[in-house]
Amino acid sequence: QVQLQESGPGLVKPSETLSLTCAVSGYSISSGYYWGWIRQPPGKGLEWIGSIYHSGSTYYNPSLKSRVTISVDTSKNQFSLKLSSVTAADTAVYYCARQLGATDYWGQGTLVTVSS
Amino acid sequence: EIVLTQSPGTLSLSPGERATLSCRASQSVSSSYLAWYQQKPGQAPRLLIYGASSRATGIPDRFSGSGSGTDFTLTISRLEPEDFAVYYCQQYGSSPPGGTFGQGTKVEIK
Numbered sequence: 569q570v571q572l573q574e575s576g577p578g579l580v581k582p583s584e585t586l587s588l589t590c591a592v593s594g595y596s597i598s599s600g601y602y603w604g605w606i607r608q609p610p611g612k613g614l615e616w617i618g619s620i621y622h623s624g625s626t627y628y629n630p631s632l633k634s635r636v637t638i639s640v641d642t643s644k645n646q647f648s649l650k651l652s653s654v655t656a657a658d659t660a661v662y663y664c665a666r667q668l669g670a671t672d673y674w675g676q677g678t679l680v681t682v683s684s
Numbered sequence: 685e686i687v688l689t690q691s692p693g694t695l696s697l698s699p700g701e702r703a704t705l706s707c708r709a710s711q712s713v714s715s716s717y718l719a720w721y722q723q724k725p726g727q728a729p730r731l732l733i734y735g736a737s738s739r740a741t742g743i744p745d746r747f748s749g750s751g752s753g754t755d756f757t758l759t760i761s762r763l764e765p766e767d768f769a770v771y772y773c774q775q776y777g778s779s780p781p782g783g784t785f786g787q788g789t790k791v792e793i794k
Contacts, residue, residue, distance in 0.1 A: 602781050614772055614785040627782055663728055667781040670719040672740065674728035
């Protein structure tokens with residue numbers, strides 16, 4: 569059974585960098601698939617942030633591209649998200665997920681609040 | 685960027701009734717790349733349908749997807765109590781994935 573678990577600070581100050589990690593179990597990242605991040609502001613809809621292929625190729629939402637970095641550590645079977653220069657608009661539940669086109673496995677999500 | 689518009693915003697139905705949810709795209713979407721998700725409060729979304737009409741693993745056959753081009757439909761043939769939730773459509777790519785989501789349709793108990 570594939571499982572994903574997000575971890576990272578729940579509170580980030582404005583203008584700082586949001587950093588999250590997703591630990592994957594039950595499947596080896598290096599075996600394939602895309603691994604992505606999706607967020608959901610409180611009470612709102614879903615937004616794809618970006619994805620990374622097991623080879624390390626990255627793909628970002630054009631609206632966030634200038635602020636996003638996604639990386640993978642196959643030795644630890646995990647991948648990470650960095651979002652720089654955050655504002656209150658970046659407050660959301662952040663999900664990590666496995667994608668092969670559609671997103672078939674999701675983490676439980678972690679709420680990140682941007683506030684001073 | 686393709687914009688997906690879901691309707692209605694809220695659907696009020698009783699258990700046992702049929703639910704029909706619509707997802708309209710601003711430009712043609714390959715049927716291979718349209719998905720539907722269910723989300724309950726405090727939970728991550730769950731994949732129901734991919735490729736416009738293929739049920740994901742473990743999804744009951746009361747859920748079905750159809751459509752092509754710019755108009756897609758999710759049908760729940762007979763609502764069970766656990767089906768009351770928010771449903772999202774998504775158009776995605778094959779390589780890379782990504783894509784955009786609709787704003788969601790809430791199916792609530794009447």
